[in-house]
Amino acid sequence: MKTERHSAAELLKATSSHLRGTLAEELAGQPDSFSKEASGLLKFHGVYQGDDRDLRKAGAGKVYSAMVRVSIPGGRITAGQYLALDRLADTAGDGTLRITSRQGLQYHRVGVGSLRGLIRAVNNAGLTTLAACGDVVRNVVCCAEPLPGEDRQDLWRYAKLLDRELKPETRAYAEIWLDGEKAVSFGPPAEEAEPLYGATYLPRKFKIGFAFEGDNTTDIYTHDLGFVPHFEGGRLAGFTMLAGGGLGSSPGVKETHPRLADSVAFLPPEDLPEAAKAVVAIHRDYGNRANRKLARLKYVIEEQGLPWFKAELSARLGKPLLPPRPLVWRRQSDYLGWHGQAGGGWFFGLRVVSGRISGPMRAAIRQVATDLAPDMRFTAQQNLILAGFDDLTRTLLDAILREHGVAAPAEMPPVLRHSMACPALPTCGLAVAEAERVLPGIVAEIQRELDQLGLGAETVHLRLTGCPNGCARPYTAEIGIVGQSPGLYAVYLGGSPASTRLARMFRDKVPQARLAEVLRPVFREYAWRRSPGESFGDYSNRVGVEALRGRREEAA
Ligand code: SRM
Ligand code: SF4
Numbered sequence: 001m002k003t004e005r006h007s008a009a010e011l012l013k014a015t016s017s018h019l020r021g022t023l024a025e026e027l028a029g030q031p032d033s034f035s036k037e038a039s040g041l042l043k044f045h046g047v048y049q050g051d052d053r054d055l056r057k058a059g060a061g062k063v064y065s066a067m068v069r070v071s072i073p074g075g076r077i078t079a080g081q082y083l084a085l086d087r088l089a090d091t092a093g094d095g096t097l098r099i100t101s102r103q104g105l106q107y108h109r110v111g112v113g114s115l116r117g118l119i120r121a122v123n124n125a126g127l128t129t130l131a132a133c134g135d136v137v138r139n140v141v142c143c144a145e146p147l148p149g150e151d152r153q154d155l156w157r158y159a160k161l162l163d164r165e166l167k168p169e170t171r172a173y174a175e176i177w178l179d180g181e182k183a184v185s186f187g188p189p190a191e192e193a194e195p196l197y198g199a200t201y202l203p204r205k206f207k208i209g210f211a212f213e214g215d216n217t218t219d220i221y222t223h224d225l226g227f228v229p230h231f232e233g234g235r236l237a238g239f240t241m242l243a244g245g246g247l248g249s250s251p252g253v254k255e256t257h258p259r260l261a262d263s264v265a266f267l268p269p270e271d272l273p274e275a276a277k278a279v280v281a282i283h284r285d286y287g288n289r290a291n292r293k294l295a296r297l298k299y300v301i302e303e304q305g306l307p308w309f310k311a312e313l314s315a316r317l318g319k320p321l322l323p324p325r326p327l328v329w330r331r332q333s334d335y336l337g338w339h340g341q342a343g344g345g346w347f348f349g350l351r352v353v354s355g356r357i358s359g360p361m362r363a364a365i366r367q368v369a370t371d372l373a374p375d376m377r378f379t380a381q382q383n384l385i386l387a388g389f390d391d392l393t394r395t396l397l398d399a400i401l402r403e404h405g406v407a408a409p410a411e412m413p414p415v416l417r418h419s420m421a422c423p424a425l426p427t428c429g430l431a432v433a434e435a436e437r438v439l440p441g442i443v444a445e446i447q448r449e450l451d452q453l454g455l456g457a458e459t460v461h462l463r464l465t466g467c468p469n470g471c472a473r474p475y476t477a478e479i480g481i482v483g484q485s486p487g488l489y490a491v492y493l494g495g496s497p498a499s500t501r502l503a504r505m506f507r508d509k510v511p512q513a514r515l516a517e518v519l520r521p522v523f524r525e526y527a528w529r530r531s532p533g534e535s536f537g538d539y540s541n542r543v544g545v546e547a548l549r550g551r552r553e554e555a556a
Contacts, residue, residue, distance in 0.1 A: 006289045012040050013135065013200045018170035018192060019044045027176065031112055033064035044136060044201070045173055046071065046129025047115060053426040065109040067427060068093075069132035070122055073163035074142035074156045074210075075103030075378035077127070079369040082376050084125035086366050089357075092118035097362065099355030101420060101472050102207070103378045104132055104139045108427045119177040130173045135202040137166040137280060141218045142210040144377035145335045145349075146387045148342045152212070154236055155229055158272060159210050165273050166208075166280060168201070169194055196277060196284075203287030204295035206280055207246070209380075216332050218380045219473050219499045221245050221260040224297040225279050227272065230325055238268045240324045243279055243309065244301035247470035250293045251484070258475040258502055259298040262306050263324035264313070271317065278316040282309070329498035331535075332461065334381055334418060336409035338394065346394050347375075347387035350401075351409045354421045354436040355382030364404035368397055382420055382472075415443045415450065415462055420473070424466025424483065431466035433483025438512060439464050442481070445516035453527040460536045461497060464489075475502050478537030479519070487512050493522065493548065494541035503537075506545045522548050 012021070021041040026034050034042060039049040046069045051062040070085065077085070085105060089097050092114035093107035100106055110118055119129055132139060142159035146152060171192065194201075210227045211220035220226040226242035245261030267275050279297070286304065288295045301309050314321045336349035350365070355378075357365060368374065368386060374397075375387040389397060401408065409417060422428070424435035443462060450456050463477035468490075474480030476499040480492035489510050492503035510518050522540065525548070530539045540548060 007292055009040065009135070009292060010200055010203075010289050012037055016041055017172070018194060018199070019134075019168070019172040019201075020170075020176070023172075024176050027112075027116065033062075033112065042066075044131065044134030044168070045119070045177065046132035047110075047119075048133060048429075050427060050429045052109070053429075053431070055426075065111055066115060068107045068110050068115070068118055068122075068129055069100065070105040070107075070127050070129055071132040071139040071163070072104050072127060072378060073140045074159045075099075075144045075380070076156060077376050077378075079373040079376060081125045081127060082369045083366065084121065085127075086362070086369070088118055088121055089362070092121075095362075096356055096358040098423065099352055099357065099378045099382045099384065100139075101355070101380060101382055101422070102139050103141050103144065103380055105378065106423075108423070116177055123178055128173075131167055133205075135204055135206075136168055136197065137162075137202075137206045137208060139163070140166075140208045140210070141223075141380050143212050143215070143217050144379045144385050145217065145339070146341045146347050146375070146377075146385070147335075148340060152342060155210050155212070158227070158269075159208075161273060162208055162276050166196065166276065168197055196280060198284065200289070202280070202284050203289045204283075204292060206283055206297065208276065213327050214330050216329050216498045216500060217335070219332075219476055221500055222247050222258075222473055222476060223261060224283070225276060226261050227267075228327055230266070236269050238266050239272060240327060241265050241267055241275060241279075242324075244298045244306075246296045246298040247473055247475050248296070249468045249470070251468055253293045255299075256293055258470060259302070260476075260500070260502060261298075262301065263327070264306075264310060265321035266324050267322070275313070275317060278313055281316065282312055329496075329500045331459075331497045332499050334383065334409075335379075335385065336383065336417065341387055341389075346389040346391075347385055348389065348394075348397060349379075349409065350384045350386060351407070351412055351417055352383050353416065353419070354423075354439055356436065357384075360404040361406055364401055364406045367400050367404070371400070372396060413443070413447045414457060414459055415447045416440065418459055419443050419462045419464070420477075421464040422466055422471035428466060430469060431483065432485050433466045433487060433489060434512070435464045435466035435472070435483060442512065442515055446479070446519060449516050449520050449523050453523055455523060455527055458536060459497070461495070461499075473499070476500075477503060478535065478540070479503075481515060484509060489515060491515065491518060493545055494537060496537050496541070497535045501537075501541060503540075504545045506540075506548060521551060525551060 048067040094109035098106040140159045140163040207223045209218045209223040211218045222245045227239040241264045242261035247258040249256040283297045341347045377385040421435040421439040424431035462479040463474040464481040466483040490508040493506040495503035
């Protein structure tokens with residue numbers, strides 16, 4: 001561990017008695033809100049205290065509530081679990097469910113008085129909020145599509161395995177929220193020692209993802225640690241390990257920046273859990289504990305170098321590392337609409353704009369879950385896959401969606417279909433601009449520009465966030481729009497359709513109302529000068545943002 005003066009967050013963890021702090025005492029007092037220290041620890045339990053920014057702006061002062069995040073490895077749940085989660089949106093939340101960009105689920109505006117009931121109910125449904133946030137390994141993501149090929153199932157099992165192996169072992173969660181009952185995710189009896197995390201846990205959050213080569217539905221280069229399986233003769237031969245990805249950048253801290261992961265090594269399947277633990281332990285031991293802005297694994301690798309990282313990993317595993325295998329990527333498909341499923345039958349990809357399940361969409365999904373009991377999977381694009389249909393139940397699903405007026409993906413304008421936005425205002429305490437709430441308007445204007453140029457059917461991945469933290473992964477999109485201050489956004493171009501390249505800043509401080517307008521000359525150029533089959537992201541990258549900026553002036 002580094003020896004500089006540790007941040008206040010480190011002291012809080014160290015003195016928390018494995019994430020207990022004063023949480024139980026404060027909860028017993030039935031408060032309206034938690035102390036600063038308790039709210040810092042709450043994150044490890046999957047709870048973020050915040051206030052409604054709309055109400056604050058309207059002069060109502062700080063009206064506190066909580067965001068609660070459910071961790072769902074690979075995004076997979078049963079219809080029964082979904083129905084249990086759905087009920088909680090009314091009893092404890094604001095009537096909505098929010099699929100996250102890491103296949104989890106969030107409740108917003110949860111009152112302090114509803115927290116314990118909500119968390120108990122989540123655990124009763126066989127899920128947990130433990131480690132959904134905080135300085136620990138977060139929800140492990142994994143391609144959710146049940147495409148033909150048994151290997152897809154296996155990959156999810158590995159994601160579940162890592163999720164289980166890397167969960168904190170403290171009993172604090174069970175004690176505080178479940179009255180001492182064993183939390184479902186703990187597996188074997190919990191030890192207080194926290195053998196992996198120790199008393200101070202990790203210097204910062206740590207994210208793990210799995211993706212199939214070719215189809216990068218989980219943005220595999222953006223995780224602290226990524227695994228891409230390789231198959232030989234139809235059997236899993238091992239994984240290429242990637243490390244050091246991450247997208248957050250903090251305004252005013254120039255050393256912070258988005259970074260794509262490096263290829264590190266090829267691992268036989270049996271080495272996966274130990275290798276993952278070893279990388280987490282490297283982060284634990286070398287991550288920056290003085291400055292949280294620089295505390296991600298990506299900065300350890302940048303500072304120490306990739307050769308050092310490989311040598312350290314090899315030493316911890318007690319064997320030489322095999323070289324990583326080359327990886328080839330195509331596009332990032334969305335798997336919306338109907339697709340053939342592994343083992344026969346069908347699955348349906350339902351588009352959930354910004355992951356927000358509410359109103360008629362929520363009623364439709366509830367009816368589908370009740371009547372047809374499909375297998376359900378949240379995707380890293382904030383969508384929902386409903387799986388396990390035969391020809392009859394397929395027509396029933398279509399009918400339920402039609403009855404509730406839920407748009408079929410094919411009817412959706414392409415930019416909206418391929419967009420993502422983070423929650424931003426009013427619930428996110430870090431938002432400096434709108435995102436989810438303004439997404440439909442922004443994409444409609446951009447779609448109009450594309451339509452006018454005959455590009456209306458093009459697939460263009462657009463992602464919007466309310467600040468530079470990058471929660472909807474804008475920096476790997478073909479068009480990334482990042483809030484800089486109220487109503488003003490930076491526009492990034494040149495990410496690849498397979499999310500394997502970082503976009504670069506094209507313009508900054510663009511007023512929301514002018515976003516489509518500043519893209520117009522670029523779209524026009526793209527329509528005239530692209531190579532056959534060239535995607536918008538590849539075109540912008542080939543020409544370069546500097547050149548595109550210059551030609552803007554010519555076109556104006
Ligand atoms: Fe995030 C903080 C929402 C995925 C980078 N993120 C937050 C908080 C908790 C705000 C806060 O700290 O006060 C946001 C809660 C808003 C709200 O009202 O709900 C928030 N992040 C989200 C979600 C819900 C966005 C979404 O559109 O779905 C995603 C939850 C995923 C999950 O289930 O775990 C979410 N966040 C991401 C991702 C994308 C990913 O992981 O694939 C990133 C970029 C990748 C990365 O981590 O580098 C991301 N979130 C951040 C950061 C910047 C971290 C950094 O390294 O600097 C913050 C700020 C922080 O941690 O201090 C942040
Ligand atoms: Fe909040 Fe910023 Fe993340 Fe959006 S990108 S949810 S505004 S932290």
